[in-house]
Amino acid sequence: MSEGSSAASNQGNAGIGGYLKAPAKLTLEDKLFLVAFNVDKEPHLKLKDKAVCAACKAKPCLYICPVENYTLQGEEVVLSWEGCLECGTCRIVCPHDAIDWKYPLGGYGVNFRNG
Ligand code: SF4
Numbered sequence: 001m002s003e004g005s006s007a008a009s010n011q012g013n014a015g016i017g018g019y020l021k022a023p024a025k026l027t028l029e030d031k032l033f034l035v036a037f038n039v040d041k042e043p044h045l046k047l048k049d050k051a052v053c054a055a056c057k058a059k060p061c062l063y064i065c066p067v068e069n070y071t072l073q074g075e076e077v078v079l080s081w082e083g084c085l086e087c088g089t090c091r092i093v094c095p096h097d098a099i100d101w102k103y104p105l106g107g108y109g110v111n112f113r114n115g
Pocket residue numbers: 047052053054056057058059060061062077093094095096097098099
């Protein structure tokens with residue numbers, strides 16, 4: 001390739017670069033806004049034994065769930081299932097295998113197709 005054609009090519013890329021902009025960065029909240037849920041009345045996540053959770057020192061579930069489904073109410077760990085993204089992270093990090101974790105029944109749960 002000659003020097004001249006290389007320079008022309010670079011100019012072309014610079015021109016395209018002027019039109020191509022990186023998409024705006026979405027926050028977690030923006031992304032969650034695009035997700036839909038069909039929530040079952042029956043929870044697909046349950047804590048097996050509250051005594052095990054009470055004795056759990058680190059309680060990583062409180063910090064790892066992206067939608068904060070695990071909360072402390074007083075001293076007690078409370079688990080919600082409505083906004084669950086079905087990522088399975090809580091099941092992996094729980095050091096005591098204290099979560100009865102299942103996918104929601106067919107037709108229920110998170111729908112990522114909107115996002
Ligand atoms: S990490 Fe597991 S055992 Fe510990 S509080 Fe959370 S669910 Fe309970």
